Amino acid sequence: MSRATVIIVGGGVTGLSAAYHLARRRFGRVIVLDKGPVGDGSSSRAAGIITGLLWSEPGVLARKKALALYRELSEELDGYRFQDVGCLNLFDPLSWPERERLLPLYERLGAPFEILDAPEMRRRWPALHLPDDIIGLYDPLGGYSEPHEYIPALVQRLHQLGVEIREGVQVEGLLERGGRVYGVWTASGPIESDAVVCTVYAWTNVLLRSVGVQLPVKSFVHQRYVTRPLAAPVAIPAINANPYGGYIRPAHGGRLLAGMETADREEYRVSDAAFHMSALSAPAGIADEMHRRFSNLVPALATTTWESEKVGLLTFASDGEPILGPVSRLPGLFVGVAFHSGGFAYNPVTGMLLAEYVADGRTSIDVSAFSPDRFDPADVEAYLAKTVTQRDVVRRRH
Numbered sequence: 454m455s456r457a458t459v460i461i462v463g464g465g466v467t468g469l470s471a472a473y474h475l476a477r478r479r480f481g482r483v484i485v486l487d488k489g490p491v492g493d494g495s496s497s498r499a500a501g502i503i504t505g506l507l508w509s510e511p512g513v514l515a516r517k518k519a520l521a522l523y524r525e526l527s528e529e530l531d532g533y534r535f536q537d538v539g540c541l542n543l544f545d546p547l548s549w550p551e552r553e554r555l556l557p558l559y560e561r562l563g564a565p566f567e568i569l570d571a572p573e574m575r576r577r578w579p580a581l582h583l584p585d586d587i588i589g590l591y592d593p594l595g596g597y598s599e600p601h602e603y604i605p606a607l608v609q610r611l612h613q614l615g616v617e618i619r620e621g622v623q624v625e626g627l628l629e630r631g632g633r634v635y636g637v638w639t640a641s642g643p644i645e646s647d648a649v650v651c652t653v654y655a656w657t658n659v660l661l662r663s664v665g666v667q668l669p670v671k672s673f674v675h676q677r678y679v680t681r682p683l684a685a686p687v688a689i690p691a692i693n694a695n696p697y698g699g700y701i702r703p704a705h706g707g708r709l710l711a712g713m714e715t716a717d718r719e720e721y722r723v724s725d726a727a728f729h730m731s732a733l734s735a736p737a738g739i740a741d742e743m744h745r746r747f748s749n750l751v752p753a754l755a756t757t758t759w760e761s762e763k764v765g766l767l768t769f770a771s772d773g774e775p776i777l778g779p780v781s782r783l784p785g786l787f788v789g790v791a792f793h794s795g796g797f798a799y800n801p802v803t804g805m806l807l808a809e810y811v812a813d814g815r816t817s818i819d820v821s822a823f824s825p826d827r828f829d830p831a832d833v834e835a836y837l838a839k840t841v842t843q844r845d846v847v848r849r850r851h
């Protein structure tokens with residue numbers, strides 16, 4: 454057994470999952486540091502929707518594994534269950550051809566799907582009201598997780614596995630010597646380690662600037678809402694309702710959860726490690742607009758009102774793909790960040806891949822396309838210098 458120490462900075466689902474996989478492998482001493490309570494970033498605010506039908510070969514392969522791991526975790530974690538209601542991705546005739554081009558990829562990689570027309574969707578889910586020309590790409594393995602069930606269940610398992618979780622510890626920077634990262638510094642002093650895994654999502658460039666690394670990432674405010682309990686639960690899958698600009702799914706206690714993007718909103722710049730997501734707010738009127746829009750799709754929504762709102766950040770890389778792996782110019786440093794609006798969905802496999810990189814130096818799925826080394830420093834600088842709106846980044850939902 455190795456006696457190495459690994460520090461994971463960021464106790465969202467990505468960092469917790471990396472800790473889980475390292476501990477399962479008995480890698481050594483695993484320490485998770487979070488400046489708040491774990492899950493305090495985007496993870497506790499997520500809608501938790503997952504589909505395996507992504508846009509690239511590594512993405513599809515990684516999600517296939519994530520879906521399998523979610524089912525295993527359902528058996529292993531006390532108090533957590535993956536909700537395997539399927540995931541229905543909706544398209545209008547204009548946006549469908551772009552997605553249709555990916556079907557051979559799904560076939561080749563064994564990611565199951567069905568193409569459904571409006572009558573078939575109405576037959577399967579009578580609670581849906583759909584226009585005749587809408588196209589459904591159904592992922593029978595997709596579904597969702599409730600963050601408020603998943604995160605505590607995973608944390609409980611990490612305690613059993615001997616992971617040290619230190620909450621309220623803000624990492625001020627990384628320790629570097631001779632071109633190697635060998636730990637972190639905090640207000641109460643340095644902590645040395647053999648590897649540092651950076652899973653701080655929207656805070657990525659704030660943390661990495663201490664070692665002169667910057668990544669081309671942009672963050673956007675995003676919000677989702679949960680209704681009061683409906684008179685009777687509504688049987689629908691998790692729906693990526695692209696033509697409606699958002700998503701809707703069943704939620705705990707016979708509720709519905711929905712979220713909508715705000716494409717015209719400018720990026721949100723996190724410039725300080727102390728930034729907290731409670732500083733964010735949803736644009737005025739969006740809750741009403743969402744209620745109106747999604748009541749067209751799920752008429753039962755019109756019979757209730759929103760009970761709660763969560764506002765967080767979505768962090769995208771300039772090419773829309775995750776950034777995951779070792780930073781080769783700084784041995785000892787690993788990152789797992791920028792999962793667009795799909796970081797929750799990815800987390801079981803992201804953690805597995807990060808653990809493989811740290812422990813083995815290679816991964817069981819080829820995710821070299823996600824490498825942090827793929828960006829040219831001059832392009833990164835130019836990308837970070839400009840201000841973009843969400844509309845300007847690649848559209849990636851879950």
Ligand SMILES: Cc1cc2nc3c(=O)[nH]c(=O)nc-3n(C[C@H](O)[C@H](O)[C@H](O)COP(=O)(O)OP(=O)(O)OC[C@H]3O[C@@H](n4cnc5c(N)ncnc54)[C@H](O)[C@@H]3O)c2cc1C
Pocket residue numbers: 462463464465466467468486487488489490491492493494495496497498499500501502503622623624625652653654655656660675676677712726763764765766767768789790792793794795796797798799851
């Ligand atoms: C409203 C909303 C809905 C979403 N819906 C979905 C969805 O349906 N499906 C999906 O897959 N994804 C969804 N997402 C995206 C998803 O939430 C994120 O991609 C995912 O949670 C990222 O997890 P993470 O662990 O990488 O980051 P976070 O959960 O943000 O964790 C980062 C952690 O790092 C800590 N931290 C930061 N800086 C420091 C420091 N210097 N020292 C110590 N700790 C630090 C923070 O406190 C935080 O806990 C949604 C996001 C939002 C906001």
